[in-house]
Amino acid sequence: MKTETVTLDETDRGIVHALRIDGRAPYRVIGEVLGVSESTVARRYRRLRSSGVLRVVGSLNGTRLGHSAWTIRVRCTPDAGPAIAEALAARPDTSYVHLLSGGTEISCSVQTAGADESEALLLHRLPRTARVTSVSAHLLLGQYALPSDWAGPACLTAEQAALLAPPPVDGSAEVTLGPADRPFLELLARDGRAGHAELAAATGWSETTVRRRLAALRRAGVLVLLVDIPPAALGFRTEARLWLSVRPSRLTAVAEELAGHPEVSLVALTTGPTNLLAAVNCRDALDLARYLTERIASLDAVRAMETAPVIRTVKRAGAPLPLVR
Numbered sequence: 001m002k003t004e005t006v007t008l009d010e011t012d013r014g015i016v017h018a019l020r021i022d023g024r025a026p027y028r029v030i031g032e033v034l035g036v037s038e039s040t041v042a043r044r045y046r047r048l049r050s051s052g053v054l055r056v057v058g059s060l061n062g063t064r065l066g067h068s069a070w071t072i073r074v075r076c077t078p079d080a081g082p083a084i085a086e087a088l089a090a091r092p093d094t095s096y097v098h099l100l101s102g103g104t105e106i107s108c109s110v111q112t113a114g115a116d117e118s119e120a121l122l123l124h125r126l127p128r129t130a131r132v133t134s135v136s137a138h139l140l141l142g143q144y145a146l147p148s149d150w151a152g153p154a155c156l157t158a159e160q161a162a163l164l165a166p167p168p169v170d171g172s173a174e175v176t177l178g179p180a181d182r183p184f185l186e187l188l189a190r191d192g193r194a195g196h197a198e199l200a201a202a203t204g205w206s207e208t209t210v211r212r213r214l215a216a217l218r219r220a221g222v223l224v225l226l227v228d229i230p231p232a233a234l235g236f237r238t239e240a241r242l243w244l245s246v247r248p249s250r251l252t253a254v255a256e257e258l259a260g261h262p263e264v265s266l267v268a269l270t271t272g273p274t275n276l277l278a279a280v281n282c283r284d285a286l287d288l289a290r291y292l293t294e295r296i297a298s299l300d301a302v303r304a305m306e307t308a309p310v311i312r313t314v315k316r317a318g319a320p321l322p323l324v325r
Contacts, residue, residue, distance in 0.1 A: 006047075006048065006051050006053045006233065008048075008053075008233060008234065010155075011034060011036055011040070011044060012044055012048065013153065013155045013234070014030075014033075014034045014155060014156060015030060015034070015041060015044055015045055015048070016054060016153045016227060016229060016234075017153050017154055017155050017156045017161075018030045018033060018034070018156065018164050019045075019054075019056055019225075019227045020148070020153055020154075020227045021156075021161055021164040021165060021166070022164050022165070022166040022225070023056040023058075023192045023193065023225025023226065023227060024056070024166075024192065024193055024214075024225060025164050025166075026038075027039075027041040027042045027045070028041075029163070029164065030164070032163075033156070033160045033163050033164060034160075053229060053230070053233050054227065054228070054229045054233075055191070055192075055227075055228045055229075056191070056192035056193050056225055056226070056227055056228070057188070057189055057190070057191075057192045057225070057226050057228050057317045058185065058188030058189055058192040058223055058224070058225055058226075059095070059189065059223070059224050059225075059226050059317060060111075060177075060185065060222060060223065060224075061221055061222055061223070061224050062111040064171075064175075064220065064221045064222050065113070065177070065222060066113075067111045067112060067113050068111065068112050068139060068140075069109065069110075069111050069139075069140040069143075069268075070109070070110045070111070070112065070137050070138060070139055070140065071107060071108070071109055071110075071137075071138050071140060071268070071270065071277055072088075072106075072107065072108050072109075072110055072135070072136070072137050072138075073105060073106070073107055073134075073135070073136045073137075073138070074088075074105065074106040074107075074108075074132060074134075074135050075104060075105050075132070075133045075134040075135075076104060076105070076106070076131050076132045076133055077104070077131045077133065078102065078103050078104050079131070080129070080131035080132070081099055081103040081104060081105075081106060082099065082103065082312075084106055084129075084131075084132065085097055085098075085099045085106045085312070085314045086314060088106060088108050088314075088315075089108075089314040089315035092189075093110055093111065094108045094109065094110055094315065095108070095109045095110075095315060095316070095317055096108060096109045096147070096313075096315065096316055096317070097313070097314040097315040098239075098241065098310045098311075098312070098313050098314065099310070099311045099312040099313075099314060100241060100308040100309065100310055100311060101308045101309065101311070102311065103311055103312075105308060107241055107308070108315075110137075136272060138270040138271050138272040138277070139270065139271045140268040140269065140270055140277075141268070141269040141270065141271065142255075142268065142269045143266070143267065143268045143269075144255040144256055144258070144259040144267040144268070144269075145258070145259035145264055145265065145266055145267040146265075146266060147226070147265045147266055147279070147316075147317070148224065148226055148227075149265075150264075150265035150281070151262045152231060152234050152236055152262070152265070152281055153227070153229070153234055166218065167218075167219060169218075169219065169220070169221035170219050170220060170221075171220075171221060173216070173219055173220035173221075174220070175216060175217060175220040175222045177222070180203070181213075183202045183203050184199060184202065184203045184205075184210070184213065185223075186202075187199060187202045188223070192225045192226070196210045196211055196214075199214070226317040227317075228316045228317040230313065230316070231265075231281040235283060236281040236282060236283060237282075237283065237284055238281075238282045238283065238284050238285050238287065238288045238309070239279070239280065239281050239282075239309070239310035239313075240279075240280045240282075240288055240307055240308060240309045240310060241277070241278070241279055241280075241307075241308045241310065242276075242277070242278040242279075242280060242296070242305060242306070242307055242308075243270075243274040243276070243277055243305070243306040243308075244274055244275070244276040244277075244278065244296075244302050244304070244305045244306075245273070245274045245275060245276075245302070245303045245304040245305070246275055246276050246299075246301050246302055246303065247301040247303060248275070249301075250301030251269065251275060251276065251301075253301070254276065254299055254301050254302065255267050255268075255269060255276060257299065258276075258278050261291075261295060263280050263281055263282055263287075263291050263295075264278055264279065264280055264281075265279045265280075265281055266278060266279035274304075274306065288309075292305075292307065
């Protein structure tokens with residue numbers, strides 16, 4: 001879907017924040033919180049979605065399923081970058097596919113269900129062509145901030161947000177996914193706000209069964225609803241990925257501090273030559289320079305840092321559907 005240039009006003013931003021809190025919140029409830037009509041919310045959301053600026057997607061929470069999360073770095077010749085990035089984005093098990101560093105590097109996120117899938121990923125699935133100069137896979141050992149928690153879209157008051165909060169996740173709830181869930185999850189991966197009738201038609205289930213399954217997966221924290229919106233639409237036009245080498249004794253403290261920075265949408269401990277990954281969203285290049293030279297430079301436990309600007313985002317949120325057996 002091609003993204004048009006759309007300017008978000010106060011109501012649009014309120015809708016974005018509301019959907020970040022609950023991706024399936026009824027238009028009526030969002031309208032009551034924002035002080036506008038249900039039809040206004042529905043019309044604004046459809047406009048943003050049809051323009052390619054905003055969508056809600058359903059994604060599996062691999063942590064709840066015992067899966068492993070990886071960040072992949074592919075270095076390639078300049079002429080190969082866009083094609084390889086598009087090929088990675090076309091895979092249903094990837095998300096957040098970015099073209100970096102002048103088009104000579106690609107990063108993406110992948111989840112694997114176990115040791116066999118991890119081995120297959122590393123040995124067989126990653127690109128292997130003459131134009132790929134190197135491939136590295138870094139296991140994420142712990143995440144301190146996630147894109148779904150990024151403060152960039154926040155504009156509602158605490159009182160307004162409380163009115164939209166979905167039921168809390170029950171971490172003790174047991175859920176098993178099977179082949180029958182595949183069409184259900186595939187549709188939600190395309191449209192997290194798909195109606196119960198549409199979900200019933202895709203699965204062959206009754207609408208009552210659809211409602212129960214949707215509630216059960218959300219309550220268990222297995223299904224999460226993500227708002228997929230480019231940071232540039234919110235005024236953050238410069239993105240970068242940071243790979244940091246941090247003194248081990250201070251690694252947790254630095255990760256926690258970075259997670260509290262409003263510019264940061266992802267912080268994760270990783271394996272590899274560096275031990276901390278961060279995703280940063282800034283207003284412009286000057287804002288990024290200020291962040292690196294003031295905020296990051298003040299952390300004396302950071303021994304070294306590699307910065308890769310995001311040149312193009314090929315894919316953002318996505319559901320790792322092949323993990324459903």
